[in-house]
Structure formats: C-alpha cells, structure tokens
Amino acid sequence: MVQSLPFGSAYLFAAVHQAGALGLAVDAAVVWLLTYAQSVFDVVNAGVMALVAFTEHSLRAPSPWIFALIVAGLGLWRVSGGFALFALLGLNLVLAMGLWDPMISTLALVLTASFLALLIGLPLGVLSARIKPVWRLLRPCLDLMQTMPAFVYLIPAVMLFSTGAVPAIIATLVFSMPPVVRLTQLGIRQVPLDLIEVGRAFGCSELQLLWKVQMPSALPTLMSGVNQTIMLALSMVVIASMIGGGGLGDVVLRGIQQLDVGLGFEGGIAVVILAVILDRLSQSLMLEGERALEARSRRWRSLWRTP
Amino acid sequence: MEDTMTAHLWRRRAVLLSGLGLATASLSSLVRLSRQRQARSTAAKSSTQKGSEPQSDSVLTQSSATGPLRLGWSPWADAEVMSLIAQRVIQQAYNLPVERVMADIGIQYASVARGDLDLMLMAWLPLTHKDYWTRVRDRVLDFGSMYSGRLGWVVPDYVDASELRSITDLQNPEVAARFQNRVQGIDPGSGLNQASEQALVDYKLGDMRLVASSSAAMTAVLDKEIRERRWVVVTSWTPHWMFARYKLRFLEDPQLVFGGVEWIHALGRQGLDREYPALTAFLSRFQIPDRELSDVLLMANERSAEEAVENYLNLHPARIRYWTTGKIS
Numbered sequence: 001m002v003q004s005l006p007f008g009s010a011y012l013f014a015a016v017h018q019a020g021a022l023g024l025a026v027d028a029a030v031v032w033l034l035t036y037a038q039s040v041f042d043v044v045n046a047g048v049m050a051l052v053a054f055t056e057h058s059l060r061a062p063s064p065w066i067f068a069l070i071v072a073g074l075g076l077w078r079v080s081g082g083f084a085l086f087a088l089l090g091l092n093l094v095l096a097m098g099l100w101d102p103m104i105s106t107l108a109l110v111l112t113a114s115f116l117a118l119l120i121g122l123p124l125g126v127l128s129a130r131i132k133p134v135w136r137l138l139r140p141c142l143d144l145m146q147t148m149p150a151f152v153y154l155i156p157a158v159m160l161f162s163t164g165a166v167p168a169i170i171a172t173l174v175f176s177m178p179p180v181v182r183l184t185q186l187g188i189r190q191v192p193l194d195l196i197e198v199g200r201a202f203g204c205s206e207l208q209l210l211w212k213v214q215m216p217s218a219l220p221t222l223m224s225g226v227n228q229t230i231m232l233a234l235s236m237v238v239i240a241s242m243i244g245g246g247g248l249g250d251v252v253l254r255g256i257q258q259l260d261v262g263l264g265f266e267g268g269i270a271v272v273i274l275a276v277i278l279d280r281l282s283q284s285l286m287l288e289g290e291r292a293l294e295a296r297s298r299r300w301r302s303l304w305r306t307p
Numbered sequence: 308m309e310d311t312m313t314a315h316l317w318r319r320r321a322v323l324l325s326g327l328g329l330a331t332a333s334l335s336s337l338v339r340l341s342r343q344r345q346a347r348s349t350a351a352k353s354s355t356q357k358g359s360e361p362q363s364d365s366v367l368t369q370s371s372a373t374g375p376l377r378l379g380w381s382p383w384a385d386a387e388v389m390s391l392i393a394q395r396v397i398q399q400a401y402n403l404p405v406e407r408v409m410a411d412i413g414i415q416y417a418s419v420a421r422g423d424l425d426l427m428l429m430a431w432l433p434l435t436h437k438d439y440w441t442r443v444r445d446r447v448l449d450f451g452s453m454y455s456g457r458l459g460w461v462v463p464d465y466v467d468a469s470e471l472r473s474i475t476d477l478q479n480p481e482v483a484a485r486f487q488n489r490v491q492g493i494d495p496g497s498g499l500n501q502a503s504e505q506a507l508v509d510y511k512l513g514d515m516r517l518v519a520s521s522s523a524a525m526t527a528v529l530d531k532e533i534r535e536r537r538w539v540v541v542t543s544w545t546p547h548w549m550f551a552r553y554k555l556r557f558l559e560d561p562q563l564v565f566g567g568v569e570w571i572h573a574l575g576r577q578g579l580d581r582e583y584p585a586l587t588a589f590l591s592r593f594q595i596p597d598r599e600l601s602d603v604l605l606m607a608n609e610r611s612a613e614e615a616v617e618n619y620l621n622l623h624p625a626r627i628r629y630w631t632t633g634k635i636s
Binding site: 065100244246 | 330382410423
C-alpha cells in the first residue's frame with residue numbers, strides 16, 4: 001500500500017513508464033542482461049550464496065560467550081585493555097537485547113561483501129597506480145559508484161539476483177569498493193621517488209619493486225582504505241534490508257516504519273557496537289607497529305611492586 | 308612526594324581492578340545469557356507446538372522448490388501480523404517451513420511475478436496498487452481478499468466536525484489556514500500519495516500543499532501535532548495502529564478519489580496451486596474480520612507482534628480450524 005521508493009520504471013514490465021530516454025535505455029540494458037546473461041548471474045549467485053552461508057555458519061558455530069571472549073582476547077592483544085572491556089560489555093548488551101542473531105547475520109554480510117570488495121579492489125588499485133589509462137578509465141566509474149544514491153543499486157540488484165542475501169551483498173560491494181581502489185592507488189603513487197631509485201639501483205624487477213618497495217611503503221594508506229571499505233559496507237548492509245538483506249537492518253527498518261523509537265534505537269546501538277569493534281580490530285590487525293602487549297603487561301605487573 | 312606516588316599507584320590499581328571486575332561480571336552475564344539462549348532454542352526444536360522460528364530469519368535463503376516457502380512482507384504493522392499468522396498456521400497445519408523475507412512492496416510484486424517469492428499478503432486492490440497489479444496480473448495467482456482497508460485523509464477527532472466533515476470543506480481558505488495549508492503525505496510515488504495529488508486537483512484545493520515524506524515521518528508528525536492539540540491533516544489508511552492509539556476520523560470523500568473500500572489480497576507465484584493444493588485452499592479461506600484485526604494490531608503495538616499473534620491463535624481455534632480444513636464446527 002505504501003512503497004518506500006519511487007520505483008517508476010524499475011520493472012521488467014514495460015507498461016507504465018515514468019522514466020525518460022536515458023532511464024529507458026538503462027531499463028533495456030537490464031532486460032538484455034536478464035535475457036542473455038542469466039546463466040552468468042546464476043553462477044555468481046550460487047558462488048556468493050555459498051560464501052555467505054559458510055561465513056554465517058562458522059560465525060554461528062561458537063556460543064555467544066565464546067565468541068565475545070575471542071573478540072575481547074583479540075582486542076586485548078592488538079588494541080588495548082579498555083577496548084577489550086568495551087567489546088565484552090557491548091556484545092553483552094547486544095545479547096541482552098536479544099539481537100545476537102541479527103547481529104551475526106549482518107556481520108556475515110559485511111565480512112563477505114568486504115572480502116569480495118578487497119578481492120576486486122586491491123588489484124584494481126595496483127593496476128591503476130601503475131598503468132595510467134586504467135586509472136583514467138576507472139576514476140569516473142568510481143565517482144559514479146560513490147555518489148549514485150545508494151537506493152538506486154537496490155533495484156537492478158533485485159532484478160538480477162532476486163531478493164535475499166546475494167543482492168544485498170552485490171549492492172554493498174558496489175558501494176564499498178571505491179575507497180580501497182582509491183587509497184591503494186594513492187598509497188602506491190605516493191611512494192617517494194628515491195626509494196624507487198634505490199630499488200632500481202639494487203636491480204629489482206618490476207614485480208619485486210611492487211612487492212618489496214612500493215607495497216610496504218604504501219601499507220598504512222592501503223590499510224585505511226581497507227578499513228573504510230569495511231565501514232561503508234556496514235552502513236550499506238543496513239540499507240540493504242529493503243531488499244531482504246535481513247539482520248540488524250530489519251530491526252532498524254521495522255522500528256522506523258512503525259515509529260517504535262525504542263526498537264529502532266536498540267537496532268542502531270547494536271550497529272554502532274558492531275561498527276566500533278570492526279573498526280578498531282580492522283585497523284589494528286593489519287598495521288605494523290602493534291601496541292606491544294609485552295610492555296603493557298609489564299606495566300600492569302609493576303603496579304603491584306611496592307616502591 | 309612519596310604520598311603522591313602511592314596515591315597515583317593506587318588510583319592506577321583501582322582502575323585496573325575495576326576493569327577486571329567489570330570484565331568478569333560481563334563475562335558471567337554473557338555465559339548466563341548464552342545458556343538461556345541455548346535452552347530456548349533446544350526447547351523450540353523439541354516441542355512441535357512451537358512452529359515459530361527465532362525472531363530474525365537467517366540470511367541463508369535459497370529460492371528453490373525444495374527450500375522453505377518464501378513469504379514476502381513489508382514492515383507495516385498489519386503486514387507483520389498477517390505474515391506471522393500465515394507463517395504459524397502453514398507451519399503447524401501443513402508442516403511446511405515458511406521463511407519471511409522483508410522487502411519493499413514494489414520488489415515483492417516483481418519477485419512474486421518472477422517466482423523468487425512464493426507468496427505475498429499485501430496486495431491492495433483494486434485501486435492502491437493498480438500500477439503494480441496491471442503489470443503482474445497475468446503472471447501471479449490471486450487468492451482473494453483477507454480483510455478490507457480504507458485510504459484517505461485523516462484528522463484528529465478534536466478537529467471540529469461542524470467546520471470540517473469532508474475534503475470539500477478544505478476549499479474554505481480559513482479552514483485551510485488552520486492546517487498551515489499542509490497535507491502531510493507519505494512516500495513519494497506510493498499509491499496513497501498519488502491519489503492525494505489527484506485529490507488536490509479534483510477538489511480544487513489550490514492553496515493546499517502535499518508534503519511527501521515517509522509513512523514513519525507521517526505518524527511522527529501526527530503524534531507531535533496531537534500532543535500540542537493542533538489541527539493536522541495526514542494521508543493514512545486502515546488497518547493501522549494509529550487508529551488504536553489516537554482518536555481519529557477520515558474526512559469524507561464525496562468524489563471517491565480514494566476509491567472507497569480497498570481489499571487486501573494474498574498473491575502467489577504461478578505453479579504454487581499445483582505444488583501445494585492444500586495451501587491454496589487455506590489461502591482462499593484465509594479471512595480475518597476487521598474488528599479482530601484491529602484488536603491484534605493494538606496488542607502488537609503495545610506489546611509485540613509475536614505475542615499478539617500467539618494470543619490471537621489461542622483465542623480463535625475454531626477460526627483457524629475453518630481456515631485449514633474448511634469445516635465449520
């Protein structure tokens with residue numbers, strides 16, 4: 001009775017059109033894809049489905065308290081004691097609110113989508129840093145992916161992959177890939193020339209130059225790209241509940257639609273907790289220069305010695 | 308010097324110890340909650356009475372003939388309740404697992420037509436969803452209506468009925484000014500919003516503006532204005548929980564722009580009747596009196612949809628028996 005989006009022409013039925021010529025062309029393109037490339041989409045569909053099913057299954061395997069303990073342990077090792085405590089309390093709150101299952105669903109979607117985004121985005125970033133024309137071609141595409149309103153992806157995603165986890169992941173993938181491509185390209189471009197000179201002077205091949213000189217030097221920039229991708233994926237996964245993505249997005253959407261401020265807020269808080277945990281862990285797990293656990297434990301021990 | 312040193316040390320120790328204490332408390336609470344959850348899920352599995360799944364459906368959905376029935380729903384109060392009732396009844400009476408897939412209404416029409424979704428319960432016919440219906444009509448099964456609804460413009464009951472009885476009365480500029488010349492609409496492009504645009508034209512309400520937003524924002528505006536007892540017109544529909552929460556009334560619609568009574572139909576994908584003949588019989592008998600539905604909606608709004616549905620199914624065993632067997636006891 002109400003629809004959340006003006007889905008003017010986003011249908012396979014060319015009956016009532018509100019779109020202009022460009023819109024009609026896009027419509028036609030999607031219909032063409034559906035007619036001639038359905039088998040390709042079916043393969044992608046099955047592959048992504050298997051990946052997300054596996055991810056979700058393995059995330060669900062441990063009991064919640066074991067899961068929380070693992071997260072807190074990782075936090076203690078790589079981030080800080082305060083963060084470990086936050087992770088424990090946050091996950092405790094999520095479990096107490098009864099939102100554990102949707103949180104795991106959302107986490108599975110985010111991890112799958114981010115993994116695919118990195119799988120595609122990192123090589124593209126490297127290529128565009130080293131080959132000018134690729135970058136010239138990619139840049140407008142990235143602009144388009146980042147600035148096209150997120151809702152717009154939902155429609156073709158549904159037409160090509162029906163409803164459920166797969167179109168949610170595909171839409172999320174499109175939305176969250178640009179930062180990793182951009183920041184990889186930037187990081188590699190910013191490697192100081194004298195470093196490259198040194199590499200060349202030692203007789204590096206192009207591949208060695210990439211692996212042993214450019215990559216390590218670009219790593220911090222590259223990792224902030226990875227982190228951004230994960231965070232963007234999380235924000236899109238919530239929107240993707242409009243097409244049956246499920247998880248915390250469902251909780252938030254239900255709260256919004258029914259003016260149930262409490263429910264929407266609970267879902268929102270769960271998203272925030274998940275976001276903070278993902279952010280800190282993804283930042284720390286990949287960077288060099290881990291905060292030394294050794295030094296911290298020594299500090300704690302020194303507290304108990306009488307001066 | 309010595310004193311400040313030890314004080315500092317003790318403060319550090321206190322912080323560390325309280326942190327550890329908090330962590331231990333949190334961990335024990337986590338363990339306790341996990342145990343409870345474990346117990347609940349095993350209990351749900353063992354008892355056949357409990358056909359309901361955990362609150363959130365997992366993302367592991369596979370649209371195949373062997374998988375569970377996929378039932379589309381939108382996050383409206385009536386859709387949530389009806390889809391829960393259908394899910395429970397189908398699972399208990401026919402032993403078919405049912406998975407609820409939340410999606411936008413437009414997506415649901417497209418998906419049922421393509422066969423990705425097996426069922427949807429929220430087809431507003433003949434007028435509200437006319438656009439969608441004309442496009443999918445020959446590719447879906449219509450199982451008939453379940454309850455009736457009405458669309459239109461709604462005002463709080465404290466708005467003076469002598470001054471404002473029908474939409475025609477809004478032609479009076481003084482009355483329109485009491486509403487700041489605004490009609491609070493819902494999502495742009497929705498059937499109700501398009502009908503409201505038409506109403507502005509047909510009733511020659513040139514001074515009034517329709518403010519598009521979303522259904523949630525519409526209810527929020529209504530709530531705020533009622534708290535301050537101001538005059539407000541919103542575009543709305545029944546069945547909706549807001550009629551249980553506030554005293555409201557529809558403005559009369561002499562030109563029938565909003566088409567009088569609407570019927571809410573259940574639609575299914577083609578071939579469903581051949582694969583599950585019993586299910587077809589149930590869906591065509593699946594009807595719920597408006598009084599009963601508004602009671603369920605009120606309870607769903609005050610407590611939770613699950614509780615309200617549970618309560619309804621326990622209160623009306625004869626009706627459920629009629630739906631599933633066709634026998635009137």
